[in-house]
Amino acid sequence: MAHASILDIEQEDYEYLQSLCRCRTIQAQIVDRAKILIYKAQGESIAAIAERIDVNVNTVKLCLKKFKEGGIDLALYDKPRPGHPVEITDDAIAWIVALACQRPADLGYSQELWTLKNLHQHIQKNAQEAGFPRLATITKPMVQKILHKSEIKPFKIKYYCEKRDPEFEQKMHDVLLVYKQISLQFKEDGSLTVPEDGVVVHTVSCDEKPGRQAIATTGEDLRPTADTGCVYRDAEYKRLGTLSLLAGIDLLTGEAIPLVSESHKSSDFINLLKKLDSKYPGRDVIRIICDNHSAHKSRETKNYLASRPEGRFVFVFTPTHGSWLNMIESFFSKMTKQMLKGIRVKSKEELAERIYLYFEEVNKEPVVYRWTYKMDEISQDEAVKVGVKSNSN
Incomplete structure (x- = not known):
């Protein structure tokens, strides 16, 4: 009997999918799609995944097909239909990324690094004044998605050694x-x-x-x-x-x-x-x-x-x-x-x-x-x- 193929997913992307599954405010279909990718990465068959999530086999196949064509974002989120207005503009995304790159302590907070919860709350609280009223109701998973797509990780520190010696x-x-x-x-x-x-x-x-x-x-x-x-x-x-x-x-x-x-x-x-x-x-x-x-x-x-x-x-x-x-x-x-x-x-x-x-x-x-x-x-x-x-x- 042939073994089911294993979906190759980066560790960082795998952790992102797991976080979506734990979120209680995200759409159910996105959670289902995240689970499909996780289970396939664990080596389960398409039929087993469909039965486990209680969806049609074709739903599983479509999700995996989209992942192979365009990665996690295409597999999880539907493309906007023609004529559908963009709810979150590029300027709004740029504002979120700029906030994430700032030091929370410089904005009046006690912490040195953002948490997703703190950043989400700050965005909702200040969105109206910044001219982005749509962001007042943005969800945490959407903030996480924007940061993930922009490859911004404000919750993580990587150390480096500055060359302070002029004759290094x-x-x-x-x-x-x-x-x-x-x-x-x-x-x-x-x-x-x-x-x-x-x-x-x-x-x-x-x-x-x-x-x-x-x-x-x-x-x-x-x-x-x-x-x-x-x-x-x-x-x-x-x-x-x-x-x-x-x-x-x-x-x-x-x-x-x-x-x-x-x-x-x-x-x-x-x-x-x-x-x-x-x-x-x-x-x-x-x-x-x-x-x-x-x-x-x-x-x-x-x-x-x-x-x-x-x-x-x-x-x-x-x-x-x-x-x-x-x-x-x-x-x-x-x-x-x-x-x-x-x-x-x-x-x-x-x-x-x-x-x-x-x-x-x-x-x-x-x-x-x-x-x-x-x-x-x-x-x-x-x-x-x-x-x-x-x-x-």
Whole structure:
């Protein structure tokens, strides 16, 4: 027996259809048409849909035919007949869209974002004064339809990162130049090239995860069984304090170097630098990629760097709001998913021990992180010509 075909509907459109089915003020035939599309998207046959909604099979077929010809709007709403006056003019629609694009707080409301209910009420209340009396009786589904067709989503926030650093492109180029130079340190077989003078440049991607909560359970976790299938945990918990994690990733070897601290100060960052200083041969260069946190540029940090041989440490700073350029962010993301998510401990000391244990486990099979974004924009000649470059911005 052949299976009924499944109607392919975008998730956003599917949610819109569901909202129409929940609406109590919309016409019954529009609700029926929305249900037809939903049921077909779930894989039901035409006959089954017709029986379920109590309509003729031809009604179902017509609705699906209109969807294939013109999408959701054509399937749900009848086209106006010739000579039928347009009830909601283009100017009225433009006014609704303009309202939806405004901030409710600027119009005297408490909320930051519109809800469909608030926007609908505002439109009805102000339509007469704005010169659109027809909109005084507009329905919420019609407002929703207008917004949907205009692709306006005033109820939703998407975050972006504004480039407030006027030298963003140049600083990004400096970081990408470092990644290009790192790639040139590897031979085709994956082994490292040792310079003729024997001085190796070790590039370490550094960052911090401050304020890691040590959280204890108030009751023992119940381990999965054949009946439960998952871990059961008491919803109550106890906060035991916070720790800060400072770490670096050696971009040549993939080795992760951790430092767990009670605080997040310049002295903690200096302790990480001391750890790196003792790790690598004295003649080598330690190049640090990090963000613009004050601890990385403080007087205390500069005093420590001045006590080291000239050229021992070289700093390359990511641009403001450009921390995503730092490869250790990928490591921290992986660490959060694998180890920190849902972690429960009996003390801060246990949290520190388990963090160090995670680094030990990772370093048994280190992963060398490779950067690919915009690498084709950096030529090999430029990378060789520039050499080891630092910036102090």
